[in-house]
Amino acid sequence: MISNHHQSVMFEESIDALNLIKDGIYIDATFGRGGHAQGILDRLGDQAQLIAFDQDLSAIEHAKNTFSDARLNLIHAPFSQMHKVIDELGLDGKINGILMDLGVSSPQLDNADRGFSFQAQGPLDMRMNQTAGLSAAQWLAQANEVEIANVIYEFGDEKKSRHIAAKIKKFQLLQPLETTLQLANIVSEVVRGQKNKHPATRTFQAIRIFINQELKQLSETLEQSKQLLATDGRLSIISFHSIEDRIVKRFIQTNSRQKPLPKGLPIFDQAMTKMPFKDLGKIFASKDEVKHNKRSRSAILRVASKN
Template identity: 40%
Template sequence: MNPSHKPVLLEETIKSLNIRENKIYLDLTLGLGGHSNEILKHLNNTGWLYAFDQDQNAIDIAKKRLESYQNVTIIKDNFVNSVKRLEEIGIYSVDGILMDIGVSSMQIDDKERGFSYSQDSELDMRMDRSNPLTAKDIINRYSKEELETIFFEYGEEKYSKKIVSNILKEREKKEIRTSFELNEIIKKSVMGNYETHPSKRVFQALRIEVNKELDVLEKTIPLLLDILNKEGRIAIITFHSLEDRIVKSIFQRESKNCICPKELPICVCGHKKKIKIITKKPIVASDSENKENPRARSAKLRVAERV
């Protein structure tokens, strides 16, 4: 397999799931099937894997990779709908959950998808091609305030106001259609004041907005904890600080019996602890993996266990 398509933190993730051979597992980000393939190696004929992805191209590739296994069900959907979809087929609890968040290397490399600022392609960025909203729609239709908000909050872009100002000027002349057209606007806006590629943060923000990534993540994790059996584990790999912050916050909240404000003398929230945190600090890739797969440098793995 091409190193760029090798699953990040593969060995660490599989080990952290503490897989039991006859149990039920979820891979909520199937991708090319790398993590799923490894999970299935650890299951016997009575164990089962349910794998979700919203990208039909990825599903088609993963199906071929996993075709020798009889104990896997692949479902095309956003993982925010996973609990509902499982209930529809009579699955109400599982014993382990894996989430590998973010855009895949295959999606970035596919020029038609419009995820990359390094290739000149139409601004798209949809993980699910049936989603009507594209990055081009956002750039050309969102208001000044909306664009400034998503660039600042989702991209942590300190030049968001200047970039948006120039986007508004350009789109009055003509529709902004391609990644390189947007690149030129961004470069003109930041005037050399950048350490990495000047478009990196804006493209991240657009991708998050198109796919509602942070909203979906924040909504889904609590639902998943409710269907995770006792001693079952959830392992989540993130690739930027916004995702990691959400995972860390939810894990911390759900590992406590009380989440009342500290100034209250007694607990009135009634909150019950659901998990214990396995990774006090996130697991990161080894030096050797970082050399083999540069994408691994930003990956963080957090793991929790149901109590």
């Protein structure tokens, strides 16, 4: 049986960071099973709007079966299409807050058929949107050894990426690589396990990120937020590994740190030099949350406000 339960990390903190306005307009960029969405709706007034994105069709179908709220507008699309959708709705520059939870949801991990888990047998898929693009198995079948090694190293920080890639191609000479446990076993022959960390963790993470173009979509969406947010609108973003957090951190810092003007130049008008965002800092999960939800150990919540 597939569970729809998902325990949202830093639930209260991420919603508090939005500094909700009763009748504001908000975006939940990663709807999942709707934990954050429900938390936001519970705090909003009757005239508020919540626009929720998810590229996973099962998440959208779950929402249609469990949510009945006229304030909620569900969009089956990756969050990188946010600007296009918001522009069509005539809400450009009117969004009061954007929440992004960049983790994979528990129902996705628990469903072996999705191919995200290295601990359960299932087809090697890994697509967030199973209606489009190549599955992990299809990509691994057509990619060469160097391409596979580069992806595993770049997106997984896996030092033994070349050895893993070589093992994958050697395996494929004898039979197709089609299941999660086949890949997990290949990696386990190369990488030694660590306490509380499966040998295949980094490899599965890297291939998932690549298949779904997660970092590209994240960078594009962050740039879009400059136009989407109203003055004083908030960004509230939870990331779970260093690559994602580095992208979010650099975006906020680049767009919030005022560069000193060259000496000898006349003083510019304040409006000409004002930065798009104010960096409101980062938050880690509490010790109590880490104790009860191990997913929160690596989570970082970063918050910024639109100037």
